[in-house]
Amino acid sequence: MSVDISQFHQVYFEESFEGLDAMESGLLALSSGEPDMETINVIFRAAHSIKGGAGTFGFRDISDFTHVMETLLDEMRSGKRLVTPAAVDLLLRSTDQLGGLLTAARDKVEPDAEAIAEALTELQAMLNEAQPDAPAPAAPTTPAAAPAGxxxxxxxxxxxxxxxxxxxxxxxxxxxxGSCTINCDLSQLPEAGAEFDPEACYIAWDIELSAPVEESAVREVFEWVDGDAEILIQSVMPSAAALAAASAAQAEAEQLAEDRRQSDRRAGDRRAGDRRQSDRREGAAGASSSSSIRVDIGKVDALINMIGQLVITQSMLLDLGQEITPEKTIKLREGLAQLERNTRDLQESIMNIRMMPISFSFNRFPRLVRDLSSKLGKEVQLKLAGEETEVDKTVLEKIGDPLVHLVRNALDHGLETPEVREACGKSAVGTLSLNAYHEGGSVVIDISDDGAGLNRERILAKARERGIIDAHVHPTDAQVYDCIFAPGFSTAAVVSDVSGRGVGMDVVRRNIRDLGGTVDVHSTPGQGATFRIRLPLTLAILDGQLVRVGANVYIISLVSIIESLQVESANVQTVSGSTELYSLRSEYIPVLRLYDLFDVQPDSTELSEGLLVVVEAMGKKVALLVDELLAQQQVVVKSLQTNFRNVDGISGATILGTGSVAMILDVNGLVRLSRERYADLPLVPNSFRMAQQETIQ
Amino acid sequence: MASILAVDDSASMRQMVAFTLKGAGYDVIEAVDGQDALGKARAKQADVVLTDLNMPNMDGIQLIRELRKLPQYKFTPMLLLTTESAGDKKTEGKAAGATGWLVKPFNPDQLLATLKKVLG
Incomplete structure (x- = not known):
């Protein structure tokens, strides 16, 4: 039977990366405290599993590399080697290389051979430098002449x-x-009437094997019972020379028997030792085992899809219920209400499968902070809170990079060096905290440091220099701090290789916005800064506002709507011939006529007869002209790309209770579209618009 | 068909072993560590126990020692899945009551051949 073992590769990589994380956090724990046996065991086991799987699944380089790490760990485990900071450091770096090897094997690319070889050399050097008891060289095996049997x-x-x-x-x-003649030796059988243990073995065998096989082949048969039996193996020579050899073989056999007796005694001693040890272990064995399953994300998505259909059916029934005769209505409504409850419960529990604790993302920070703070010469204490807070898997995967960026920034720009801190009367050790929690329908992540805070003056100067804030305007703190999210904005006096190149904060904000979230910053000079990220719990369901344009229904994500209003003609300004701006509380907002954009027939083309829905994306506002506001409801997001194709200004679609398809508007895309249309009219922050307002008036 | 208790904390190894054994027609009971295995062994009689050595909660050697104490597992073949590097673990395993061992890395064919050895 042949089994294609490549089908287990994915699981192998998943568990190996988990193992890698366990090794890393274990090593970090070792570096910051007393070496404790269980931690070393956990690290060893993880390395051992990675190695074992690598061997089985044919990843030779991974298995070789891990073998050296494992040897080092084993020496620590058995107390032959001290857990020194240098060793932990080397193991940490080797863990990185191992991660590289695993990633390369997973993605089927070439690993960084040079770095691997370097780490391997270092590991070998450490292994050799204080070699404990060198293992006894294996006894040389004398090649035996092939006997007749x-x-x-x-x-x-x-x-x-x-x-x-x-x-x-x-x-x-x-x-x-080969063919055997087997004689049964019953001499040890108890006499009739004597005590007989039915579970004991009283029989011995004398066997003549007439086949010219290697001795090792014969020994292999008895390999497992070595120590549980007397095993004598003598060769039968083909010729007269056999006689001469026989005596030698006899002596050898006697020697072997002696060896065996000695090894039996040793085994006996060990057995007693084991028993003592096992008693101790039994007492300590805890019953903590996590109960989790690994679910293929595809299956979960299929379930989510199915539940989406159920939601649609339910809302269709609800629509239908409105038209049924009064007598039956009440009962039908009750039933429908129940269906709605059930559906929602089911939906929540299924969505839950996709939820993962944010600790998956937080886990990397102890290492990152340790490495970076030592590089920057800063002393930093990292505090993590709310690691158990759950977020959607996709959100979790995409929030990693922005978080890393914010943490790097806090370490580099936020926290001061110990000397500066002490001079300011603060403790030399800075604190960086990551805190995650649920608030309303969102997940909030706070990244706070107790460093110097943002430098308002420097940011304002830079913002004025770059024309982001007008020279005559006196912006609020929030407006100033918001400038750090502008593209290419950096106030760092020295560009370090950690951060300060000014690429990033705008990307951070964009990535978070792509997830339907927001990021803002609060800062108190001298006391520190807090970046607050707010993310939706899930991407699969959206709280939407239904709007109608002619016969078409569109959906706008509720979180992006600022307000909706009736148009007052006096507030509409037309510039450059066709560009319409709506003046709203000293702000000019470009108007985007949806019917025009999507080429549909509206109720009326008169602005004053429609409604404006003001939405915001990327810090810019746009007023969308619609005919009517309909209900607000949760909608199941269906990808337009997989079901149809990408359309500008549309982020997806959903199926309404009536069975018709409604498009979900891509607010980001609409803002971009309006910018392209009115390219001559850059949509810039408040201050600029206020200045422009004066010009227009 | 014989039922095999396969114990390994590594999901990929467990899957590989289980897939191979099921393909060969054996009944497979999977367990993630010694403690899990002990419970499952009590609940359903296994004809052969295949266990990894290094596992959290209870390792393979301790598992074998515990199983041997149970009357129904007195004579059951129990094989340790070890690596070549763990030579002294074989002796320790034998002392605990292991029948034999299979050296990692092994391929599906070697696994089946070894099982055949103990099942006859």
Missing amino acids: WRIRFAPQAHLFMTGNDPARLLRELTAL
Whole structure:
């Protein structure tokens, strides 16, 4: 039977990366405290599993590399080697290289051979530098001349059956090597009437195997019962030379028997030792085992899809219920209400499968902060809170990079060096905290430091220099701080390789916005800054506002709507011939006529007869002209790309209770579209618009 | 068909072993560590126990020692899945009551051949 083992690769990589994380956090724990045995064991086990799987699944380089790490860890585990900071450091770096090897194997690319070889050399050097008891060299095996056959004495000890071994099986295996003459030695059987233990083995066997096989082949048959039986193996020589050899073989056999007796004694001693150890272990064994399953994301998505259909059916029934005769209505409504409850419960629990604790993302920070703070010469204490807070898997995957960026920034720009901190009367050790929690329908992540805070003056100067804030305007703190999210904005006096190149904060904000979230910053000079990220719990369901344009229904994500209003003609300004701006509380907002954009027939083309829905994206506002506001409801997001194709200004679609398809508007895209249309009219922050307002008036 | 208790904390190894054994027609009971295995062994009689060595909660050697104490597992073949580097673990395993071992890395064919050895 042949089994394609590549089908297990994915699981292998998943568990190996988990193991890698366990190694890393274990090593970090070792570096910051007393070496504790269980932690070393956890690290060792993880390395051991990665190695074992690598060997089985054919990743030779991973198995070789891990083997060296494992040897080092094993020496630490058995107390032969001290857990020194240098060793932990080297192991941490090796863990990175191992991660590289795993990633390369997973993505089927070439690993960074040079870095791997370097780490391997370092590991080997450490292994050799204080070699503990060198392992005894393996006894040289003398190549034996091929004999004509073998004479074997197999006399099991009484307990043989209790090892799960069966003499009959061994004899059968021996006969597979060649033809055998087997004599049964019953001399040890108890006399009739004497005490007889039915579970003991009293029989021995003398076997003549007439096949010219290697001695190792014969020994292999008895490999498992070595120590549980007297095993004598003598070669039967083909010619007269046999006689001469026989005496030598006899002596050898006696020597072997002696060895065996000694090894039996050793094994006996060990057995007693084991028992003592096992008693201790039993007491300590905790019953903590996590109950989790690994679910293929595809299956979960299929379930989510299915539940989406159920939601649609339910809302269709609800629509239908409105038209049924009064007598039956009440009962039908009750039933529908129940269906709605059930559906929602089911939906919530299924959505829950996709939810993962944010600790998956937080886990990397102890290492990052440790490495970076030592590089920057800062002392930093990292505090993590709310690691158990759950977020959607996709959100979790995409929030990693922005978080890393914000943490790097806090370390580089936020926290001061110990000297500066002490001069300011603060403790030399700075604190960086990551805190995650649920608030309303969102997940909030706070990244706070107790450093110097943002430098308002420097940011304002830079913002004025770059024309982001007009020279005559006196902006609020929030407006100033918001400038750091502008593209290419950096106030760092020195560009370090950690951060300060000014690429990033705008990307951070964009990535978070792509997830339907927001990021803002609060800062108190001298006391520190807090970046607050707010993310939706899930991407699969959206709280939407239904709007109508002519016969079409569109959906706008509720979070992006600022307000909706009736148009007052006096507030509409037309510039450059066709560009319409709506003046709203000293702000000019471009108007986007949806019917025009999507080429549909509206109720009316008169602005004053429609409604404006003011939406915001990327810090810019746009007023969308619609005919009517309809209900607000949760909608299941269906990808337009997989079901149709990408359309500008549309982020997806959903199916309404009536069975018709409604498009979900892509607010980001609409803002971009309006910018392209009115390219001559850059949509810039408040201050600029206020200045422009004066010009227009 | 014989039922095999396969114990390994590594999901990929467990899957590989289980897939191979099921393909060969054996019944497979999977367990993630010694403690899990002990419970499952009590609940359903296994004809052969295949266990990894290094596992959290209870390792393979301790598992074998515990299983041997149960009357129904007195004579059951129990094989340790070890690596070559763990030579002294074989002796320790034998002392605990292991029938034999299979050296990692092994391929599906070697696994089946070894099982055949103990099942006859």
